[in-house]
Amino acid sequence: MTATNNTPGTSLKIINGRLLLPGSDELTKASLHIVDGRISAIGEAADAATSDEVFDAADSVVAPGLVDLCCNLREPGTGQKGNIASETRAAARGGFTTVCASPETSPVNDSGAVTHLIRDVAEARSPIRVLPVGAVTRGLEGELLSDMAGLSSAGCVALGNGRRGVRNARILRRCMAYAKTFGLTVMFSPENQALAADGYAHDGLVASRLGLLGIPEVAETTSVMEMLLLAEETGVRLHLSQLSSARSVDMVADARRRGIGVTADVAMHQLLFTEDALSGFDSRFHVRPPLRTEDDRQALLAGVRDGVIDAIVSQHQPHDSAAKQAPLGATEPGLSTIESTLSMGLMLVSRGELTLPALLRSLTAGPAAILGRDACIEAGAIADLCVFDPEATWTPGEGTLISAGRHAPVLDNAIPGVVKLTLCDGRVAWGVGSS
């Protein structure tokens, strides 16, 4: 996509950066040399090379470009909640070079035509790589299979059913068996809809006190168990999206021990917030799955630390302000997170809850592997890079956010982590001075 726009022979050198190199848990101070959109040399060889341009990273971290498995770009759609141009620009600002576009668009991405539309718009307007995820059932209705092979050949990297789920276990089983035929990865957010019903908050202390309609933990765990058993039987490559409970992490770990090919992710905000975030009826924190207890948060963090959870996702869901300006239960779920995801992760690092290498692995190599891609800094690799100053701070707010969604998890308070340069295919997707 963007690689075609690279001028042949253009070279860039990044000096004074601290690099996270493959196989190392330490940051290494070294230069990087980039030619034709690829990393051509690292360290002394890079120092010796000549280049057209030099970027002084000034002790910032140079990491592989971040990869997001779950991002809502809202296009096709009405445009009120954002579009591919606005949301990928926000993503580049957040350090992302690859985002998977959720099938929950309007119309739903359940046909090659919609997939092509997303790719064409992305090619024209996105500074980063957009990989569409197709709908596993037509219209995300959970009733009829989508043209999975057609979606795959149109460029969908995986198939899922968004937050809608597939209610009927027989259809879910057939979705998996059919996807398995073509070696496709299915991504599902586990939620038993009969148990979740019309709930919108974790069924726990805060919901009981405030009289919020609860979604019990078992709405997730019964669904995780069902999906694991069906994946084991059908042999499909299953990715569980956005786990929210401790028990789910245990079940995924067990399944892996039994040799089931399952991977999992968690949304960054699940690692930072709990049900307490709703105690002032703050509609921003109406998210799905709901924010659960401190014990759940701890277990999710442990899952990320020991690798049971492969990836951290933004679960970016931009909305127009009216969608969030209502009594809590009448608002639409989701946070606008793509610009704050790295910063939230760095907050966890500064609290000692996650190491920087574990954070970066979960935002780069972890999710990339699920897509069958690489994300590492080595000679010959595509120059997808994110250069960020972990100590510098910025303040998300009305005037600073790029996304059409202004309901960021932290607002009007300084948070750590300023992305100074995002390179996608060696091309500048975001640089300080961008606005």
Add this chain to the structure above:
Amino acid sequence: MTVDQASKRSLQLTADGQLRHFLTLDGLDRALLTDILDTADSFIEVGERTIKKVPLLRGRTVVNLFFESSTRTRSTFELAAKRLSADVLNLDISTSATSKGESLSDTLLNLEAMASDMFVVRHSQSGAPHFIAESVTPGVAIINAGDGRHAHPTQAMLDMLTIRQHKGGFEGMKVAIVGDVLHSRVARSQIRALNELGAAEVRVIAPGTLLPTDVESLGCTVEYDMQKGMKDLDVVIMLRLQKERMEGALLPSEREFYRLYGLSRDKLALAHPECIVMHPGPINRGVEIESAVADGPQSVILNQVTNGIAIRMAVMSMAMGGQVSERNQKQAGREQA
């Protein structure tokens, strides 16, 4: 006080601790609750006069905004506002399921533009009055007349007034709340008020399907068996049971519910002999309560209704007082600047 209670306190109270909205009992301390009860006591006398009016809200416009229908609560709010000499506008607004949020904000902004001073809000969504006070019309006093399953603070306070009148206070009181606690905003506010005012024990008595998750965390004990739960009670509060509960598979039948959790004379006999019987109304005779008990000597259900007007007068006049003093302070601040 947790951060959460602190933030509610600041939303409901002025900088010097006066009421400016009345959204929930969370974050209101015993002194303020007592102040509300004392103020209500002073208004009871107004209702006994030939001319039942005081001029506290003269020239003020109170809008009753009922997004959920109600006869009794709306009537008592209307009477309370009129006895305070306010101009009252009643609006029954049925909401469409989808665009609730937008229409709610827009409706309120329009009403605010008509120079309303106070909104009395009933809404099916928990937290709706909170949302209005915080985000929509912060300059209008908001009185919560019941929101979703969250809170019904004026109902709880009129119940507290009723208990105080009959029992002299809350110390040593053993109180049970019986029935559908899960769906009840009244129960949540009552439990909070009884805890803050120092009741000795708050018991909830219900089957497991009608109790919220971790209900004990609200500040009560749980008893599934009503025969045991009635022991030593000073006050028993029955909750209304909606007929829909049978359809949602929460209960098998009204008959079984009445047999197990209905307040019959037999069960009442297990309580303290001077136990009073309360119900927020409207009562379902033969479902939650036996007629002979509802109409019997221990029933104070009609006192509750009378007290409802006095409590609403107290809360409305106090919140308006808080708003006015806040406005005056801001005005003075501007003039100094």
